[in-house]
Amino acid sequence: MVDIEKQPLTAPQEWDTGIPPSPPLNITTIQRQNSELLDVSYYKSFEAIADNVIFNISEGHYNVEKLKDAHKMLYEHTPETDETARKNRETLSEQTAKLEISFQYLRKAVATLEPSKPTLSDLDLRNRKYKHILRSYKDLLEKYINITTESQRYTSLLFEKHIRSVNPQTTVFDMERAIASTGEDSPSVFVQVLMQRGIRRNDKEIQHMMMIVQHIHGDLRQLALTFTKLTEMRNEVNILIEKYRRRWPVVLQEGDMVFVIDDELNVLQRTQVGQTIDYDSILRKRENRNKLIAAMITLVTIILLIGIVVSTTLFSDF
Structure with a gap:
């Protein structure tokens, strides 16, 4: 008797079970006639569940045939004293329990895929998916904006530290103006003047510090441009979200x-x-x-x- 306990419950898809392969499921090409629309709560996982159900049905055919053979072999070893019969019975019991679990899964999965809404086109599902994309996109933008603002904060502190190392007399107002001066010039004229008012030494250390300030100011300018673009994009997404939120009725x-x-x-x-x-x-x-x-x-x-x-x-x- 074949020891069916050694046969995996979930067979690899490349196994040849002797059953004609099921055609691949493609939601976009399904022609629904007198059918119903899938419940939207299951739409995102529909393809994954459907593919898994198709595979498990094919696997179920294979396992049922193995179970049939096991029943036959067990019948041929009826003597209770036969050790082979006892082992086969235990194996059969275990495989039956596993198969029951597999069928319970199929039962629930098929019920999950059961349509529950009137026959309509997929337009609303696409709209819902688009809304989900918009929200996901906005979340990404928010995350990027938060990272940008945090980088601006740290870079501003670094900028202030190096400017004060050159000009300790720099006031809070001067620093705010210097950080805000993120125009085309890098560093801005105000920053250059602010640093020239500081320690008047033309040594390499001061020149190096001036170069660092110039680079940091360029970083601040780039962060400011990035923040502006991201804010514009977020505003556009908010408008689209509001547009689709108010798109009622469909x-x-x-x-x-x-x-x-x-x-x-x-x-x-x-x-x-x-x-x-x-x-x-x-x-x-x-x-x-x-x-x-x-x-x-x-x-x-x-x-x-x-x-x-x-x-x-x-x-x-x-």
């Missing part, structure tokens, strides 16, 4: 039908192409629904509080 067309959906992909209205859609009415319904939900929550909270007060009063009387 109108999608499927054949002769037009669907108006909200941010949760719920269909708010369904009408024929060419019919007028009263967006104000839809918006009012949405606002009224939100108010109704808030009122219900408030009412339930009040009832609970009254119940707690009454219960406390009754128990206190006893």
